[in-house]
Amino acid sequence: MRRYFLRKILHSLSIIFGVALIIFTLFHVIGGDPVYEILGKYANAERAQDLRNEYGLNKPLWTQFILYLKQIVTFDYGRSYATRQSISEILSNGIGPSLSLTLPAFVITTVLAVSISLFSAFFRGKLTDRLILLLSVLGMSVPVLAYILFGQYFLAYKLGLFPISGYAHSLGERISYLVLPVLIWIVINLGYDVRYFRVFISKELNQDYVRTARAKGLSEVSVFTKHILRNSLVPILTNVVIQIPFLILGSLLIENFFSIPGLGSVIVDAINSRDFPVIKAMTTLVSMLFIIGHLITDLLYAVVDPRIKIQ
Amino acid sequence: MSILEVKNLSTSFFTDEGEVKAVDDVSFAVEKGETLGIVGESGCGKSVACLSVLRLIPSPPGKILSGEILYSGKDLLKFNSKEMQKVRGNEISMVFQDPMTSLNPVFTIGEQIGESIALHQKLSKKEVRARTIEMLDLVGIASSEKRIADYPHQLSGGMRQRVMIAMALSCNPAVLIADEPTTALDVTVQAQILELLKELQKKVGLAIILITHDLGVVAEVADNVVVMYAGRVVEEAPVKEIFTNPQHPYTRGLLNSIPKFTPGVSPRGEKKRLEAIPGIVPNLSDLPPGCRFHDRCSFLVEKCRNSEPALRACKGDTKHKFRCLRDL
Amino acid sequence: MKDIVYDYRTINYLVRDKWAVLSGVVIIAYVILGLISNFKFADYALTATVSNSYLPPSFDSIELIFGTDLFGRSVLLKTLCGAYTAIKVGLIAVFISIPIGVVLGLVAGYFGGLVDDVVVWFYSTIASIPNIILLIAFTYVLGRGISSVYIALGLTTWIGLARLVRAEVMREKETEYVLGARALGARSSRIIFRHVLPNLRHLVTVTFSVQFIHAVKAEVILSFLGLGAYGTPSWGVMINDSKQELVRGIWWQLAAASGAMFLLVLAFNVFSDSFEHVWDPKVK
Numbered sequence: 001m002r003r004y005f006l007r008k009i010l011h012s013l014s015i016i017f018g019v020a021l022i023i024f025t026l027f028h029v030i031g032g033d034p035v036y037e038i039l040g041k042y043a044n045a046e047r048a049q050d051l052r053n054e055y056g057l058n059k060p061l062w063t064q065f066i067l068y069l070k071q072i073v074t075f076d077y078g079r080s081y082a083t084r085q086s087i088s089e090i091l092s093n094g095i096g097p098s099l100s101l102t103l104p105a106f107v108i109t110t111v112l113a114v115s116i117s118l119f120s121a122f123f124r125g126k127l128t129d130r131l132i133l134l135l136s137v138l139g140m141s142v143p144v145l146a147y148i149l150f151g152q153y154f155l156a157y158k159l160g161l162f163p164i165s166g167y168a169h170s171l172g173e174r175i176s177y178l179v180l181p182v183l184i185w186i187v188i189n190l191g192y193d194v195r196y197f198r199v200f201i202s203k204e205l206n207q208d209y210v211r212t213a214r215a216k217g218l219s220e221v222s223v224f225t226k227h228i229l230r231n232s233l234v235p236i237l238t239n240v241v242i243q244i245p246f247l248i249l250g251s252l253l254i255e256n257f258f259s260i261p262g263l264g265s266v267i268v269d270a271i272n273s274r275d276f277p278v279i280k281a282m283t284t285l286v287s288m289l290f291i292i293g294h295l296i297t298d299l300l301y302a303v304v305d306p307r308i309k310i311q
Numbered sequence: 312m313s314i315l316e317v318k319n320l321s322t323s324f325f326t327d328e329g330e331v332k333a334v335d336d337v338s339f340a341v342e343k344g345e346t347l348g349i350v351g352e353s354g355c356g357k358s359v360a361c362l363s364v365l366r367l368i369p370s371p372p373g374k375i376l377s378g379e380i381l382y383s384g385k386d387l388l389k390f391n392s393k394e395m396q397k398v399r400g401n402e403i404s405m406v407f408q409d410p411m412t413s414l415n416p417v418f419t420i421g422e423q424i425g426e427s428i429a430l431h432q433k434l435s436k437k438e439v440r441a442r443t444i445e446m447l448d449l450v451g452i453a454s455s456e457k458r459i460a461d462y463p464h465q466l467s468g469g470m471r472q473r474v475m476i477a478m479a480l481s482c483n484p485a486v487l488i489a490d491e492p493t494t495a496l497d498v499t500v501q502a503q504i505l506e507l508l509k510e511l512q513k514k515v516g517l518a519i520i521l522i523t524h525d526l527g528v529v530a531e532v533a534d535n536v537v538v539m540y541a542g543r544v545v546e547e548a549p550v551k552e553i554f555t556n557p558q559h560p561y562t563r564g565l566l567n568s569i570p571k572f573t574p575g576v577s578p579r580g581e582k583k584r585l586e587a588i589p590g591i592v593p594n595l596s597d598l599p600p601g602c603r604f605h606d607r608c609s610f611l612v613e614k615c616r617n618s619e620p621a622l623r624a625c626k627g628d629t630k631h632k633f634r635c636l637r638d639l
Numbered sequence: 640m641k642d643i644v645y646d647y648r649t650i651n652y653l654v655r656d657k658w659a660v661l662s663g664v665v666i667i668a669y670v671i672l673g674l675i676s677n678f679k680f681a682d683y684a685l686t687a688t689v690s691n692s693y694l695p696p697s698f699d700s701i702e703l704i705f706g707t708d709l710f711g712r713s714v715l716l717k718t719l720c721g722a723y724t725a726i727k728v729g730l731i732a733v734f735i736s737i738p739i740g741v742v743l744g745l746v747a748g749y750f751g752g753l754v755d756d757v758v759v760w761f762y763s764t765i766a767s768i769p770n771i772i773l774l775i776a777f778t779y780v781l782g783r784g785i786s787s788v789y790i791a792l793g794l795t796t797w798i799g800l801a802r803l804v805r806a807e808v809m810r811e812k813e814t815e816y817v818l819g820a821r822a823l824g825a826r827s828s829r830i831i832f833r834h835v836l837p838n839l840r841h842l843v844t845v846t847f848s849v850q851f852i853h854a855v856k857a858e859v860i861l862s863f864l865g866l867g868a869y870g871t872p873s874w875g876v877m878i879n880d881s882k883q884e885l886v887r888g889i890w891w892q893l894a895a896a897s898g899a900m901f902l903l904v905l906a907f908n909v910f911s912d913s914f915e916h917v918w919d920p921k922v923k
Contacts, residue, residue: 018764026776125371137912141905143859145878146897153885208412214367215407216427216478217399219392230417246769253860271775271864283776287768294767 005299012295016072019287024068027280028061072288077281082273087281090266097167098250098262101178105185106247110240112186113193114229120194121201122224132194139191148257151184165259181258185251193239200235204228238297245293249286312384313340314518315364315403315486320378322356322363329596333359335542336378341486341535344512346519348533348550350526350565354592356542357522361488365399366390382486401431404479408491410471414463420447421459424478431482446477450507469500473507480511488520493528505532526569530554535630538562541593541603544622548631558625558633560608564588602635610637659913665906673723680716693884696891706891708880718895720872725855725903728788732854733847735793737800740846741839744804748812758805762798770795774857778866785858788867792854800846807835807842841914848911852904859900874900 059067071077077087120132156164162180204210205228213227214220250264259265263282270278322334334356341347349357362368363375366387380387382403390398399405407413415423424443428434434442440459447455450473463471472492479487489508493501509532512519521532529536529550536553538546538561546559557563567586590607593599599606605615614636625631626638654660696706696714705714747758765773777791861867862875874896881893 014760015763015767018760019767022764023768023776026780137908138905141901141908143856143874143878143897143900143904145859145863146893146901149878149881149885149893149897153890157886208407208409209415211367212407212413212475213415215365215399215405217396217401217430218426219396227415231415234417249769249772252771252864267772267775268864271779271866279776279779283768283772286772290769291767 008295008298012291015291016288019291020069020072020284021065023280023283023287024065027276027283028064028068071281072284077284078277080270080275080278082270082275082278087278090278091263091281091285094250094261094263094266095248096262097260098248098255098264100174101181101185101250101254101260101262102247104178105182105189106243108182109186109189109193113190113197114236116190116194117197117201118224118229120198121205121228122220124202124205133198136191136194136198139187140195144188144253147184147188148253151180151187152257156180165257167258167260177258177260181251181254181260184254196239197232197236200239201228201232203235204231207231237300241293241297241300245286245289248289249282313381314343314383315520316340316379316381317360317364318379318381320360320363320380321376322359322368323374323376324372325374326372326596331595332542332598333373333595334363337539337542337544339537339544339547341518341520343485343518344516345534346508346512346521346532348529348536349520349522349539350524350529350536351539352524352592354541354595355539357539358490360539361405361490361520361522364488365403365405366395367399367405397431400427400479400484401482402484403486403488404482404484405488405490406472406475406479406492409495410468410475411463411495413475414471416463419460419462420466420474421461424474424481427478427481442481443477446481447474449480449511450474450477451503452477468496469503472496472500472504476504476507476511480515480517483515484517486518486520488522490522491524492521494523494525501528508532526565538565541598542595543603543634545604545635546631546633547622548625548628548633552625552628552631556625556631558631558639559604559635560610560637560639561588561604562633563639564607610635610639612637656913656916658909662906662909662913665902666910669722669903669906670726672719673726676716676719677723680720693887693889695889705895708877708892709884714877714892714895717872717877717892718874718899721874721877721896722899722903724785724871724873725858725900728785728792728858729851729854731789732792732796733850735789736795736797736850737843737847739793740797740800741804741843743797744801745808745835747801748805748808751809751812755805758801762801765795766798771857771860774861775864775866778861783866783869785867785869785871785873788858788861791861792857796850796853799849800842803842803846804835804839807838811835844914845911848907848914852907855900855904 075088077091079086080090083090116132120129123129152164156162163177166177168174168177209231210223210227213223218226248263249267250260250262252264252268254260255262255264256268266278267282269275270282316338317340318338320334320337321332324331324333337356337360339347339349339360349360351357359368359373364380364387366375368375375388378388382398387395387398414420418426421440421443424446425439428439428442432442443459444455447458452458452470452473458466463474466474472495476487476492487508492508493504496504505528508519508521511517519532521528523529533550536546536548536550537544538553538559540561546553546557546562548556553562554566557566564586565588568588570585588607593603593606600619601616602608602619605611608615620634620636622632622634625633690703690707690711690713692707692709692711694703694707694711697703702713702715705718708714708717743758743762747755768776773795774788774791777795778787781787781790858867858873859875859878862873863879865879867873867875877892877896881889881896884890884892
């Protein structure tokens with residue numbers, strides 16, 4: 001077990017290095033000189049040079065890469081071009097709102113998806129199952145933007161059920177602002193999840209151990225909720241846990257539309273204002289989180305699937 | 312009265328290619344303390360027949376069309392699902408061919424056996440655990456107290472099958488159906504498992520239905536034998552009769568095809584070849600008219616092509632029945 | 640190999656499946672309409688003022704069926720040309736990513752060892768960067784315009800296919816070694832590929848659908864964010880424009896673009912479902 005852990009950790013470290021390399025190449029090598037992006041094409045040459053010095057862009061690539069690695073380890077990504085705020089501050093301010101949106105949405109979506117797929121599998125072939133499949137496929141095909149725009153338009157604007165946009169820091173008020181965004185997130189993602197989970201569960205339905213469970217006299221419901229669910233959890237969990245690191249990102253589009261000051265908005269604003277360090281920092285941060293999240297999944301695997309423990 | 316009697320059972324599967332008559336008007340019975348061997352090649356319907364007894368046939372494609380399944384005189388086909396659940400694992404248990412895939416890989420063997428026990432008997436957790444260990448001991452698994460926390464993949468094939476048997480017998484069923492329990496195991500383990508079954512039968516008075524394609528196994532353990540072919544019973548008799556006086560050409564073919572250690576010598580002085588039954592099993596969704604075996608039969612006469620014979624008793628022995636026009 | 644691209648049975652099955660046929664027809668309709676629109680109306684759609692601005696849909700003339708936008712341009716024409724853009728993006732992205740995926744998968748699976756390690760490391764790193772962020776980063780860095788979108792998509796979406804292909808090849812390799820590879824000697828490569836190739840066809844087709852949809856959706860989002868289509872009609876740009884329109888009760892541009900995209904994505908989803916079903920009937 002220890003060797004398994006060690007192997008996974010080392011692997012993750014090498015990936016982190018690789019990601020840093022790719023992001024660095026993308027932004028510093030292919031990207032060209034960002035300074036004129038900020039100051040405009042006809043900027044003062046002196047201003048440009050000052051800016052370069054400040055961001056260390058005048059140093060050789062090699063040095064810049066080391067500096068970048070240092071940034072990753074210390075979580076200090078310097079300052080935003082656009083707002084001059086310390087990026088770490090921007091990031092820490094943004095995490096809260098993003099998670100307020102994504103965490104509840106994610107939990108609800110996952111629980112709903114597992115329940116619905118199990119339910120659907122139980123009634124396999126019948127009308128219920130087909131209806132659920134139909135709805136999932138339809139749901140998956142509607143463009144995300146349509147959901148957001150129509151949702152905002154009908155439920156908030158026309159029917160006035162929810163505030164159109166906005167955010168509050170106090171917990172109580174926050175909830176009223178978050179209901180619609182969370183709802184929209186759920187609608188967007190439910191179709192995908194149900195489709196995938198349904199397939200995983202289908203694969204278990206024909207397994208021999210299911211036949212054995214029935215032969216022991218278990219009711220169909222128990223067969224599903226105990227045996228099939230437990231076995232389906234392995235692929236389902238993989239799918240689910242992979243989504244967790246991304247939750248920090250919030251939702252680029254939803255936050256933008258609902259004026260939620262989370263990390264998604266940060267990125268969209270950064271794109272609009274060509275804020276190079278922020279985009280770079282966000283890309284790096286989320287990738288690192290993803291790798292770590294993936295590592296945790298692999299380690300958790302050993303707990304959920306006893307076959308791996310022995311390896 | 313037999314503890315389990317199957318009468319005129321017909322089970323078909325409705326597929327895109329038509330109706331597959333997997334089991335067609337099949338009857339057999341097993342007595343307390345006795346072993347019935349059901350023999351036949353793959354696809355002859357032996358497994359489907361037994362799955363039908365426990366009503367485990369997957370219902371979209373499959374359907375039990377007609378017949379009676381009398382357990383202690385009560386017709387199981389008339390039971391509702393709750394009543395069937397009480398029968399399965401409790402009165403009639405089944406053990407399957409591949410213990411690796413038949414056991415749930417993510418639960419310990421203790422949990423799986425315990426599940427059976429807890430399902431049918433009102434016992435405390437401690438009592439369930441004690442009974443589980445008792446069962447593991449009964450089937451000959453050493454260090455049962457430690458083993459109870461093992462997962463299926465940690466056990467060898469033979470041990471897994473023992474676990475399956477322990478699980479099946481944990482609630483003292485009256486009938487055990489074993490579907491090719493030793494096919495996936497090597498020969499020495501096979502012998503042990505069969506020994507175990509015989510012992511348990513003696514101890515508890517268990518009725519066993521043993522499904523197999525291996526005549527050697529049948530000779531070892533069965534008291535009575537039913538031979539199936541293409542969904543039909545083609546011969547039934549006490550075990551000795553089957554081996555000493557096989558009446559149906561198919562049974563004869565099966566017996567002849569058993570390799571012998573000392574091969575005979577042909578008239579030309581060469582060693583005799585292994586005998587096989589020529590031809591292949593018919594397509595169950597497109598059965599030929601007449602006897603289902605006629606296109607492979609070396610005793611074929613014209614009438615065999617047109618009419619399917621009924622089961623008839625052997626001269627002088629009503630317990631021995633076979634389905635052939637000819638008297639061999 | 641006497642099979643053509645697909646074996647008789649697959650095509651036979653697909654033709655009998657009414658959903659597969661329906662979705663196939665829809666897709667072809669889109670392609671044809673898109674091509675025609677592009678070659679007839681491309682510039683026209685974005686420059687010509689058909690009527691007054693913000694005219695709601697009406698049957699006065701064909702061009703006004705979906706109404707007009709802020710500049711009086713025909714929403715119908717924009718939608719049709721947007722179809723061309725979407726399909727173009729989908730096809731080019733897929734034609735870049737599928738070859739890369741297949742080649743790298745084959746190479747990694749067949750050679751194993753260091754080569755495999757490098758390829759796996761490579762795609763693991765790319766996969767670790769959230770897709771949308773990577774696309775944004777790429778398009779940001781490559782500059783505006785639709786060609787950045789193709790390249791970005793092509794270079795980032797090959798990973799799934801590479802993984803699948805690699806797994807297939809490795810699986811076949813195992814069997815060969817079990818059968819005594821030494822005896823087979825130099826022929827083992829041919830045998831491995833002969834087993835892998837048929838599965839490859841299926842993998843590629845399913846992946847094609849999935850990635851096509853992904854590309855279309857991504858283009859819409861990128862264009863919406865201002866990183867994609869620029870100067871070419873695009874559903875994403877239309878949706879972006881419609882952001883402010885909705886409050887003023889102007890819904891037709893959003894409806895047209897979303898509706899058009901919905902239908903195309905749905906058609907692909909249904910088609911790839913049917914296709915998967917042919918291949919693996921256990922998936923029900």
